[in-house]
Amino acid sequence: MKKFLIQTIDNRVEHDFSFHLIKAIEYNNWFYNEKVYDYVLSEQVGVYKDFIPVGSLEFVFQYIEQHHHRDKKSIRPINIPHELSIDEFLNRNVYVANKNNISLSGEKFIKSNSEYKSFTDVVTDVNVIPDGEYLVSDVIDIESEWRAFICQKELVGLKHYAGDFKLFPNTSLIEKMIHSYTKSPNSYTLDVGINKDGCFVIEVHPFVSCGLYGFADYKRLPLMFTQGYNYMLRN
Numbered sequence: 001m002k003k004f005l006i007q008t009i010d011n012r013v014e015h016d017f018s019f020h021l022i023k024a025i026e027y028n029n030w031f032y033n034e035k036v037y038d039y040v041l042s043e044q045v046g047v048y049k050d051f052i053p054v055g056s057l058e059f060v061f062q063y064i065e066q067h068h069h070r071d072k073k074s075i076r077p078i079n080i081p082h083e084l085s086i087d088e089f090l091n092r093n094v095y096v097a098n099k100n101n102i103s104l105s106g107e108k109f110i111k112s113n114s115e116y117k118s119f120t121d122v123v124t125d126v127n128v129i130p131d132g133e134y135l136v137s138d139v140i141d142i143e144s145e146w147r148a149f150i151c152q153k154e155l156v157g158l159k160h161y162a163g164d165f166k167l168f169p170n171t172s173l174i175e176k177m178i179h180s181y182t183k184s185p186n187s188y189t190l191d192v193g194i195n196k197d198g199c200f201v202i203e204v205h206p207f208v209s210c211g212l213y214g215f216a217d218y219k220r221l222p223l224m225f226t227q228g229y230n231y232m233l234r235n
Contacts, residue, residue: 007055091200185231
């Protein structure tokens with residue numbers, strides 16, 4: 001039986017994904033008429049060994065460091081995977097480089113490509129960037145942003161989270177991205193943007209600490225959290 005350690009803050013479940021996971025656990029236990037999942041609420045990772053932590057990234061990293069003895073700095077974000085770093089999916093200039101190889105002529109969006117919760121900013125001067133490896137992107141207008149939810153190579157949900165909700169993404173292109181991303185986590189989110197030039201990838205996250213924006217597939221959610229965490233633990 002899979003067991004989840006769900007973070008609370010001041011004795012309250014704070015994250016939308018944690019709230020829906022609790023409901024999903026209750027649903028699956030009802031559906032199968034047996035206890036297939038269980039959970040504990042806690043503000044600390046404490047003595048809860050062999051659980052799947054669900055909460056903020058800091059909470060998950062603390063659990064990994066304490067129970068799996070792995071430094072969070074060794075866990076790399078996905079950002080834009082190599083398979084999606086082609087013109088058809090980008091609609092802008094994007095590259096990955098170490099600080100010493102970044103050349104700026106005007107504004108660029110800079111995000112750490114080697115560490116979670118690290119440097120992210122729009123900059124014009126490379127000297128303000130700490131040493132490290134970065135994703136470097138043109139700064140572009142984004143009129144609408146959507147989050148695609150993928151489980152076992154299947155698009156299982158699509159939710160709007162910023163901009164004009166009336167601008168709907170190109171689902172055929174999203175399906176093509178999913179098909180092209182052959183080395184993906186078993187469960188992940190794919191954020192896409194829309195502007196006058198079309199639909200494009202923004203970034204990818206394993207299914208860990210991801211806002212759901214109304215996605216509530218209770219049959220799949222426990223599996224997706226499990227697969228996302230296992231990917232982060234092993235990569």
